Amino acid sequence: MESSNNIDIVFIGGGIMASCIVNAVVASGYTSKDNIGINVRTQKSCDAWKQKGFTNTFISKDDLFKKVQPKYVFLCIKPQLYEEVCTELGNSLGKHNGPIKFISIMAGITMEQLRRSFNNTVPDYSITRAMPNLPCQIQRGTTLLCSTLKSDELSVIKEIIECTGTVVEIDEKYFNVGSVLSGSAPAFLFTIIDALADGGCKNGLSKGDSLKLVASAFNGAAEMILQLGEHPMALKDKVCSAGGTTIAGIAELEKHGFRNILIETVTASTQRAKELGAPK
Ligand SMILES: NC(=O)c1ccc[n+]([C@@H]2O[C@H](COP(=O)([O-])OP(=O)(O)OC[C@H]3O[C@@H](n4cnc5c(N)ncnc54)[C@H](OP(=O)(O)O)[C@@H]3O)[C@@H](O)[C@H]2O)c1
Known part of the structure; x- marks a missing residue:
């Protein structure tokens, strides 16, 4: 070697x-x-x-x-x-x-x-x-x-x-979608992090402190998936107690089609990568 x-x-x-x-x-x-x-x-x-x-x-x-x-x-x-x-x-x-x-x-x-x-x-x-x-x-x-x-x-x-x-x-045939999930995903996550921190700000916490809390939560959540290998939805269920605060927030996300928005976000970026790579 x-x-x-x-x-x-x-x-x-x-x-x-x-x-x-x-x-x-x-x-x-x-x-x-x-x-x-x-x-x-x-x-x-x-x-x-x-x-x-x-x-x-x-x-x-x-x-x-x-x-x-x-x-x-x-x-x-x-x-x-x-x-x-x-x-x-x-x-x-x-x-x-x-x-x-x-x-x-x-x-x-x-x-x-x-x-x-x-x-x-x-x-x-x-x-x-x-x-x-x-x-x-x-x-x-x-x-x-x-x-x-x-x-x-x-x-x-x-x-x-x-x-x-x-x-x-x-495999090269998955390069466009792979590039979206690793290359573009940080931009999607920066947007989500900023929006969550705006939520903190709207509810009285400074934007700086809100950003620190959200970014750190993202860090910990991502590490849990990587280290424990558990399914993200199983981990989500562990945070949601019956009738609690987190499930109230999750219900709001679902009402607005949050998961579908993200699925279609990946599809739109993958499509654009294909267009840019197409022979002129
Ligand atoms: N930015 C991202 O997040 C990202 C992520 C993954 C992949 N990429 C890919 O990385 C590549 C570079 O992106 P970048 O953001 O680093 O671009 P960039 O900052 O604009 O840098 C391009 C470099 O190419 C040099 N250059 C231009 N014409 C040249 C020539 N004929 N011969 C030698 N050097 C030449 C430029 O020289 P001067 O400095 O003298 O102008 C400059 O240093 C792109 O193909 C992009 O698709 C980018």
């Missing part, structure tokens, strides 16, 4: 999501700043990374690949740029010897679309698709993964991403 510390890792794109992964990988000691190569578009971004000690940051892909081995290459650019960037990578890596493992975090872009865009310009490569979520920023993220590689060949890629949290392998 392939595994090593201080391996070279390349990031094409150095925006929000690349920063999450880079910061986690360095903070965990998995590899050093010197082993990280970053390719950005503007001088401003390049200077900002260099100021943070990432000296192998370049605007030119050719310059980058002279300094850092392109063995693990994360594609962290916006999805609409994928064809242009694959062409640029093909031009730079066309004569590179040795296998390159591309890891694309671009929403909606399939492994087949990437393969077609490389169009044999890169001699020896594999593609892994990853979908990290925002909590990767605090190393509590979840990243979906699917790959053309076999499980044992994925070990280093998994180790890199595990610096940001949990990795879940999933």
Whole structure:
């Protein structure tokens, strides 16, 4: 099984999501700043990374690949740029010897679309698709993964991403709905948390205290499902005493079709992911 510390890792794109992964990988000691190569578009971004000690940051892909081995290459650019960037990578890596493992975090872009865009310009490569979520920023993220590689060949890629949290392998045909449940769900939950805290505020508690209580309740509730493996509805029943306060609130949720709203929320986002990923 392939595994090593201080391996070279390349990031094409150095925006929000690349920063999450880079910061986690360095903070965990998995590899050093010197082993990280970053390719950005503007001088401003390049200077900002260099100021943070990432000296192998370049605007030119050719310059980058002279300094850092392109063995693990994360594609962290916006999805609409994928064809242009694959062409640029093909031009730079066309004569590179040795296998390159591309890891694309671009929403909606399939492994087949990437393969077609490389169009044999890169001699020896594999593609892994990853979908990290925002909590990767605090190393509590979840990243979906699917790959053309076999499980044992994925070990280093998994180790890199595990610096940001949990990795879940999933068949590519479920990637859209999986991405909604891990990538978009934090936004749904932030909205629910804010609304519950507004309820606290309406009933006299400060918004700050309300947010702390609700976020902490979410934390504990989620951990109970993960740690105990109990069904959420069994846990809900444990909180609802007969004729009590909680069941009065649950009845109000049901009256407004809360569960159905959430089911349809996931369906709408999944549909949108399909539309965005459809060939133009
Ligand atoms: N944000 C999320 O919650 C999230 C979650 C999961 C996945 N994703 C995916 O992550 C990807 C990146 O999103 P983001 O939010 O990190 O984007 P972002 O902050 O806009 O960063 C994009 C980066 O790409 C660089 N770039 C643009 N053109 C380039 C080129 N031709 N060659 C090299 N670098 C180039 C930009 O350089 P400059 O800095 O110089 O402009 C910038 O650093 C997207 O595909 C998105 O679907 C995002």
